[in-house]
Amino acid sequence: MQQWKINIVVLWIGQFFVNAGMTMIIPFLSLYLKQDLGLTDTHKIGVWAGLIFAANFLTSFIFQPIWGKFADKYGRKMMLLRSGFGMAIVMVLMGFAQTPLQLLLLRLLNGTISGFNPAAISLAASATPKKSIGFAMGTLQSGQVAGTILGPFIGGLLADSVGYRPIFYITGALLFLASLFATFLIKENFNREEANKKPDISVIAGFIQLSKFKPLMALFTVTFLLQFAMMGPMPLMPLYVQELHGSTVNLAFWAGFVSSITGISNMVASPLLGKLSDRIGSNGILLVCLLGAAVMLIPQAFVSTVWQLIVFRFLLGMFMGGLLPSVNSLIRKFTPDGMESRAYSFNSSTLALGNMLGPIVAGALSGNIGIQGIFIVSGILLLFNVLWVWTTLYRKSRGSKTSSTT
The missing domain is CATH 1.20.1250.20 (MFS general substrate transporter like domains)
Known part of the structure; x- marks a missing residue:
């Protein structure tokens, strides 16, 4: 198999687990807050559930461009692995949360260190032959969507069979394995010396330029x-x-x-x-x-x-x-x-x-x-x-x- 196709397969698996991990908590989040984290008031449960779910997107929105700047400077694969292994650790820590505030802070941290999807897309775009770029982008998109769709379904099944906290441990382990596969199987042609020769501009300056x-x-x-x-x-x-x-x-x-x-x-x-x-x-x-x-x-x-x-x-x-x-x-x-x-x-x-x-x-x-x-x-x-x-x-x-x- 050509290297760019190997990249696509490994990145598809990684994106599936990343997006599934982000949405897997949807079916049981309210129950987790009530049964494991001690909330009893229905209104408070609703407020905390909304904040916890949105927290990941908030910090992701803020920090994605920062990681993108580092990817152009140090390589996409490095940012991919940083995000994958980092989210694996944070996901496991969510299973140890004792209060809603701790879970909220961990979701904020998860969004802060995220960046797997844009790094994967950028890496695939740079390594795929121009004639196959559309197919590569479509395949990666299907991985994201599959994870988003099946995440709540898998989360619901696991919640009934193993309970709430083990789901975080399982998801973290799968993210770790996907990142491990990426470490050894993905190859990137990135010239760090050439990248370092380019002017180091801020995130805002980069946005203005783009x-x-x-x-x-x-x-x-x-x-x-x-x-x-x-x-x-x-x-x-x-x-x-x-x-x-x-x-x-x-x-x-x-x-x-x-x-x-x-x-x-x-x-x-x-x-x-x-x-x-x-x-x-x-x-x-x-x-x-x-x-x-x-x-x-x-x-x-x-x-x-x-x-x-x-x-x-x-x-x-x-x-x-x-x-x-x-x-x-x-x-x-x-x-x-x-x-x-x-x-x-x-x-x-x-x-x-x-x-x-x-x-x-x-x-x-x-x-x-x-x-x-x-x-x-x-x-x-x-x-x-x-x-x-x-x-x-x-x-x-x-x-x-x-x-x-x-």
Whole structure:
């Protein structure tokens, strides 16, 4: 097997465990707070659960660009291993938490040392032949999505069989093994001497420099709005499903199915659309999928049955499957040499920001416009993003690496 393919396989496994580890606590977090950490008041449990879940995304949003700067200076593989082994240790420590505050601080620390996903994407982008970059990005995307989807499912199964605390130990051990595989199997062509010759600029200065490449700003916005549109309705989805279902019979099953169907179709479509983008170009795939995602969001506000909602959620996931792989391919295309890791880290920050702000903003707006309004607003925002992408990525005078940065 060619080395770049070995890299992709090992990185896929690592991304699966990283994303599964981040979402595995969803089914039992409230119960863990109540039964193991001593909380009894329902309101306090809800507040702590929300803070603990969001904490990881908050610090991840702040620190991703910092680790991206170090990756461009010291190598992507080093940052990959730093993140993998670090999160393995923190995950095990979560199993020893005795108070909600300790668990919150550990989740904040986990987000602080994270950076596995952008390092993996940057490493794959730099080591994969140009003709296969779309396939590589799509495959890695499927690993992220698979971990995100199956994480809560695996967490729920383990909680029933081994209890809550052992789940953290098991997850930490799997992260450690994945990082160990990466240590010995992944190879990176990185010239540290050449990297050290380049000027050492701050994170803010790096962002200002990258912001001069207009397509990158449009691509970062695609990532943010996509996560915002996906995560925003999620806390409200069970209530919407109950309204459509008209009964409480099997309500949990239908709510879970509706929430997961988008990720399943995304996981299936990502490698296929990534491979297609290698043949016809990432620009076209990005525009079609972005428009398709916007169009699939709006009808969800007008469905009358759960099955109609499932169909549109499935189609939404298919279009989403082509978005992040295309975004990652195009980021590599438009980013100046030597700043790839930094660009992917900023993109990962916008993803974390979308994950964090989506539920918060949607919850604040839902009292006035309902979940139906959230779907419509998200769709309209994506349509505006289509126009922005069109006017930046398709202007011949802008956006290439050879463009003037002045």
